Amino acid sequence: MSNQNIKTVAVLTSGGDAPGMNAAIRAVVRTANSLGLECYGVREGYNGLIHGDFTKMGPRSVKNIINEGGTILKSARSSEFKTPEGRDKAFENCKKHNIDALVCIGGDGSFTGAKVFNEEYGLPVIGVPGTIDNDIFGTDNTIGYDTALNTAMEAIDKIRDTATSHNRVFFVEVMGRDAGFIALNSGIATGALDILIPEQKDSMEELFGTFRKAEKVGKSSSIVVVAEGEKLGNIYDLAKATKDEFPNFDIRVAVLGHIQRGGSPSCADRVLASKMGYGAVMGLVEGKSKVMVGVKSNRLIYTPIEEAIKKHNEIDKDLLKISEILAM
Numbered sequence: 001m002s003n004q005n006i007k008t009v010a011v012l013t014s015g016g017d018a019p020g021m022n023a024a025i026r027a028v029v030r031t032a033n034s035l036g037l038e039c040y041g042v043r044e045g046y047n048g049l050i051h052g053d054f055t056k057m058g059p060r061s062v063k064n065i066i067n068e069g070g071t072i073l074k075s076a077r078s079s080e081f082k083t084p085e086g087r088d089k090a091f092e093n094c095k096k097h098n099i100d101a102l103v104c105i106g107g108d109g110s111f112t113g114a115k116v117f118n119e120e121y122g123l124p125v126i127g128v129p130g131t132i133d134n135d136i137f138g139t140d141n142t143i144g145y146d147t148a149l150n151t152a153m154e155a156i157d158k159i160r161d162t163a164t165s166h167n168r169v170f171f172v173e174v175m176g177r178d179a180g181f182i183a184l185n186s187g188i189a190t191g192a193l194d195i196l197i198p199e200q201k202d203s204m205e206e207l208f209g210t211f212r213k214a215e216k217v218g219k220s221s222s223i224v225v226v227a228e229g230e231k232l233g234n235i236y237d238l239a240k241a242t243k244d245e246f247p248n249f250d251i252r253v254a255v256l257g258h259i260q261r262g263g264s265p266s267c268a269d270r271v272l273a274s275k276m277g278y279g280a281v282m283g284l285v286e287g288k289s290k291v292m293v294g295v296k297s298n299r300l301i302y303t304p305i306e307e308a309i310k311k312h313n314e315i316d317k318d319l320l321k322i323s324e325i326l327a328m
């Protein structure tokens with residue numbers, strides 16, 4: 001089934017930005033152009049739909065951006081789009097620009113917006129998973145995750161240098177509001193003593209037990225990687241409780257923060273974003289709508305957007321076991 005009614009597509013980036021979003025925009029614009037479709041970029045996510053911030057884009061508008069972090073279209077978490085009035089204005093602007101379909105690059109919050117918009121107005125929508133958190137079902141990896149992971153790894157490597165020089169214990173917080181993918185994988189890659197993630201029930205006693213074991217085997221410094229969404233407590237409270245238990249420890253806290261969201265995308269993210277951007281436009285002209293494009297085992301696949309929102313990729317719990325063994 002193809003959708004020959006699609007003559008004009010709009011693309012936007014929404015939610016937290018992620019390295020590789022520009023590569024995805026480029027792929028959408030150039031694939032649309034190759035099929036003879038018109039393409040508009042919408043600025044600042046759904047806010048741009050509401051305020052009519054549309055720009056006509058052609059293949060030259062996306063030159064020299066494949067290697068750029070951030071998003072040339074800018075991004076936002078739009079509260080106005082959550083209201084029926086906001087969505088109504090957004091649809092009016094889509095009509096004004098003769099938009100036949102919308103490509104939304106973002107995370108699950110952005111997909112929820114796309115789904116509701118499609119249900120209310122029938123405009124075909126397709127989601128492209130762009131978030132550093134890697135917490136979206138229907139794809140092996142999300143755009144930006146690989147770059148963020150490598151940024152976290154490089155930063156933790158640097159922290160290790162100073163931790164070793166001063167025989168210190170470092171608690172390092174990495175991003176991941178509800179998901180521990182960055183923490184788990186950067187923790188393994190940097191030889192962390194312990195990794196605390198929201199998907200795993202942790203306890204202070206277990207953490208203290210790990211510190212005791214580390215002391216016994218003669219470790220003089222260590223790093224604990226903590227996901228932002230860890231349920232045991234925030235990183236400062238964890239560090240304080242550890243200091244109370246081990247007054248002889250010299251403890252420091254480092255929060256990596258938004259450094260993980262920036263930077264030139266890795267090769268893997270550029271390739272992934274290129275495939276997904278292409279897959280999004282191809283999917284629309286093939287008649288797909290209310291789906292998210294993903295890449296699983298190197299193949300482009302499409303998942304109903306509801307499923308992508310509701311389900312979550314499981315973390316590999318074996319990695320926690322491996323990390324425990326290798327840390328000593």
Ligand code: F6P
Nearest residue numbers: 016107131132133175176177228
């Ligand atoms: O969704 C990606 C993410 O980077 C989360 O890991 C983090 O909790 C959140 O965005 C931070 O969002 P903001 O930039 O709005 O503070």
